[in-house]
Amino acid sequence: MKRDMDLVREILKSINEHTHGFAPRNLEINGYTKEQIGYHCLLLHEAGLLEATESTTLSSSSPSAIPIRLTWHGHEFIDNAANEKVWGEAKGAIAKLGDVSFSVWASVLSELVKQNLGINS
Numbered sequence: 001m002k003r004d005m006d007l008v009r010e011i012l013k014s015i016n017e018h019t020h021g022f023a024p025r026n027l028e029i030n031g032y033t034k035e036q037i038g039y040h041c042l043l044l045h046e047a048g049l050l051e052a053t054e055s056t057t058l059s060s061s062s063p064s065a066i067p068i069r070l071t072w073h074g075h076e077f078i079d080n081a082a083n084e085k086v087w088g089e090a091k092g093a094i095a096k097l098g099d100v101s102f103s104v105w106a107s108v109l110s111e112l113v114k115q116n117l118g119i120n121s
Contacts, residue, residue, distance in 0.1 A: 038064030049074035
């Protein structure tokens with residue numbers, strides 16, 4: 001399964017917007033399967049953006065995790081990625097290259113936020 005940065009963003013937004021510090025019990029994202037969500041939660045856990053519990057079993061069709069909460073780094077990323085304008089600008093810039101690493105996504109988002117604030121780096 002290929003990493004989907006739109007799904008990454010939606011998972012982090014959903015948890016960030018939840019009333020409590022914990023992730024919703026049954027995290028659902030429109031347009032995505034439980035398998036896709038579970039796999040991306042595992043990736044986010046591995047990247048240090050989520051605390052999660054791995055839930056993969058022998059009968060699982062894909063590796064999976066159940067999200068618990070955002071980490072500091074998860075909050076940092078979604079704070080930069082939540083704005084639709086900034087997200088669209090980042091996607092447009094990155095689309096010129098195709099797939100890039102997560103660190104490039106984070107860097108592009110951070111730079112775009114600074115530009116939108118009028119901060120020169």
